[in-house]
Amino acid sequence: MRLLAHHPLDGFGNVGEGMALQLTRDRRRVLWLAHESAPKNVTAVDVSNPKKPSVIVQTTLPHDKMRSNSLDLVGDLLVVAYQTREPGMTPAGFEIFDVADPARPKSVTVFDASGPASRGVHHLWWVDGEYVHMAAGAADFTPRNPKDDQCYRIVDVRQPSRPREVGRWWLPGTRDGDTEPPPPRHPTIDTGYRAHNTNVYPRRPDRAYVGYIDGGAVILDIADKAHPRLLGRWDYHPPFPGFCHTVVPFFERNLLVVSDESVREAAKDWPKLVWLVDARREDKLVPISTCPLPPVAKFAGRGGRFGAHNLHENRPGGFLSEDVVVGTFFNGGVRAFDVRDPFRPREIAAFVPPAPRKSPARAIQLNDVLIDERSILYTVDRIVGGLYILDFRV
Known part of the structure; x- marks a missing residue:
């Protein structure tokens, strides 16, 4: 990986886990x-020339007790x-x-997910132009435990001005x-049973691949969207410390790539890993390596968090590979792994930039990663560092 450009995003370099x-x-x-947090909502960056990115617009949130954190885009519509x-x-x-x-x-419109026990939408996925899949609360969803306040919701946006669950x-x-x-x-670190990433791919529109935090990795049959049905669940918390974040299917190879999220500084919730899981039997998921x-x-001890977080998710139209896994690891930077032998993944590239100026973490905290069809990699810092653009040809 080779750095092409860095942009601090005009002083608002705190980016969440929404890139499109x-x-x-x-x-x-x-x-x-x-x-990742207020005051800014979204930033648009012209990356036509990846060596010379420039900010087009930054928008501001309605108030400072909320955040956007996640977004997705199809055509000229942004959610x-x-x-x-x-x-x-x-x-x-x-x-x-x-x-x-x-x-x-x-x-165009606002879809309301507020309610007495709801904080709204934490993460969403939208790649087909038809259905938003999201981790969210609802006015009529009351969790037994406040930490379990995000269920998996499917919203029809085929009429963008009239979204409906x-x-x-x-x-x-x-x-x-x-x-x-x-x-x-969880007996040691209770981070809750709730949905996080909710990935649904055009290749298998009848499947949802859900990271369910302390509930593990989940596969749902959503052929009947009104009645999602559990097909498989890999529950590995405990003995591991919880927070299953993302589940990416490798369809040709009957594998799942599953990432945890590190949520405590100084690796106090270690280990937070990226797993390869045998999915030949959806009802019998078997981990085979990390x-x-x-x-x-x-x-x-470098500062901030260390451990797994987001993955490059093989979104339609971008860089697609079932031989390489790419993820962000906070102060461990962005890392790429050759998984052609799924029992013995090996690291093939890594990029760990220096601590951003004035970062309270005193270290980089790379939060998310996206690779386009040109093999240009985009990764972002969650606190102040902004956008890093790399040539991913490895």
Whole structure:
């Protein structure tokens, strides 16, 4: 990996886990970024020349007790998540924007996911132009435990001005009123039973691949979107410390790539790993290896978090590979692994930039990664560092 450019995003370099590329009608390439925290909502960056990125627009959130954190884009429509700091606040849900002119986003509508026990939408996925798949609360969803406040929701946006929910799923026993008993809490680090990434690919529109935090990796049959059905669940918490974040299917190889998220500084929740899981039987998921990381002692004291987080997710239209896994590891930077032998992944490239100026973490905290069809890699810092653009030809 070779650094092509770095942009601090005009002093607002705190980027969340929402990155999407737009090809505009005038042939520009625009990277949309969601911010990890207020005051900014989204930033659009012209990356047509990856060596000379430039900010097109930055928008501001309605108030400072909310964040966007996640977004997705199809064509000229941008969907942005809204999550509030506390339950019961608004706006909480998602907003759809027309970004045909990236410099002037125009609101189309807001989907309301607020409620007494809801903080809105934490993460969303939208790649087919039809259904938004999201980790969200709802006005009529009351968790037994406040940490379990995000279920998996499916929203039909084929009429963008009139989004409507068509289905939802939650881990049985986590909702107030469920007949099933509540699942046991994690004995050491209880981060909750709730949905995080909710990936659905055009190749298998009848499957949802969900990271369910302390509930593990989940595969759902969503052929009937009104009634999602559990097919398989790999529950590895405990003995591991929890927070299953992302599940990426490698369809040709019957594998899942599963990432945890490190959520405590100084690696106090170690190990947080990227796993390869045999998925030949959806009802019998078997872990077979992990991607090798440098010794935890080398990074734990550098500042901020160290461990797995987001993955390059093989989104339609971008860089597609079932031989290489790429992920972000906070102060461990962005790392790439050759997984052609799924039992023995090996690291083939890494990029760890120096600590951004004025970062309270005193270290880089790379948060998300996206690779386009040109093998240009985009990665972002979650605190102040902004955008890093690399040549990913390895």
